[in-house]
Amino acid sequence: MDLQNYSHASTSQGAGLTTSVFEPWNDPEAKPLIHFQNVTKRYGEFTAIDNLTIDIYEREFYALLGPSGCGKTTLMRMLAGFETPTEGKIFLAGQDIAPVPPNKRAVNMMFQSYALFPHLSVWENIAFGLKREKMPKHDIGDRVEAMLKLTRLEKFARRKPHQISGGQRQRVALARSLAKHPKLLLLDEPLGALDKKLRQDTQFELMDIQEKTGTTFVIVTHDQEEAMTVASRVAVMDHGKIIQVATPDRIYENPNSVYVADFIGDVNLIEGSAKPNGKDAYALSWHEGHEPLTVKSPNVFSDGQKCHLAIRPEKVSISAEKPAEADNAVQGRILDIAYLGNISTYHVELPTGTVIKAQTANTRRIARRAYTWEDTVWLSWTATAGVLLAE
DSSP: OOSTTSSEEEEEETTEEEEEEOOGGGOTTOOOSEEEEEEEEEETTEEEEEEEEEEEOTTOEEEEEOOTTSSHHHHHHHHHTSSOOSEEEEEETTEEOTTSOGGGSSEEEEOTTOOOOTTSOHHHHHHHHHHHTTOOHHHHHHHHHHHHHHTTOGGGTTSOGGGSOHHHHHHHHHHHHHTTOOSEEEEESTTTTSOHHHHHHHHHHHHHHHHHHOOEEEEEESOHHHHHHHOSEEEEEETTEEEEEEOHHHHHHSOSSHHHHHHSSOOEEEEEEEEEOSTTEEEEEOSTTSOOEEEEOSSOOOTTEEEEEEEOGGGOEEESSOOSSOSEEEEEEEEEEEEOSSEEEEEEEOTTSOEEEEEEEOOSOOSSOSSOTTOEEEEEEOTTSSEEEOO
């Protein structure tokens, strides 16, 4: 699946059909649904959010990703109205929402615990918020039925939460959150309580529901795989700041810092000093007595500038003989092998002591490995396989 282009808009032109990619953040005319303007949040001496400015657009599935304590939940709680900024402003659809109490905002929040009422049926749980808003009875019925259909829970309408599975309870909480037509739905680690297989299935259900309803979703997660799967854009956070915001493929292929490269997925980081060697080309001196590595990178470095080459394991090839045409080739000894069914990851120690990871796809069913522990092998990669990072 193309993660970046999962959400899209279609426009018909004459007899043909043209699909335009959903990327409002690249449109200078597009107005954001949510705008954080120089927002800071302090708790005494501790700064949880540090002078943050971001835009989130209508119909976006926006992921806040980062380690515990990075500020992502504080940011979400400010959107929900449970916290107020120490400095700066938050706008929702152009309105400053600071004076608007949580129950009056066009925002709903879905918690990790789901917070369902155990004594109420699935139907009554979904209807609860609508009844409190004094919606007419027949409208409540129509809306609940629509939510049950959307989340495929029609058969479970009369059951209590303890009579259904964890994944079904998660869908009830989602249906209840969407029932009131919020402009914005906040999801705080919504899949944390589910096992891995169910979590993966539910991620695609979430994407499907978000696409069908057109509601803007903001999800807080520390699970990078989850963020990369569901989001139109991912915001990687650290110490109250957003380090990079980009589509999942850009975050993975073009991280803007060693922190982002290291936080998202598996990566090899080789430290060295850059020497310009033609247009966008550098020779990376990385260890005395070893040939410089050949790197092509759009990032600009001065002669002798310290930097890191970040290269993903799947972009490193492994072979018994030295490849003749490779831009970069280094020899090492296999220290460890991780077999994950579809892929194998080889940890190869170079004479310098550096350990490089190389990944191969297990495309054929084989009786024995091509390489095993202690084998001497060659690792190679192209000049464009990695990205040079200054910090």
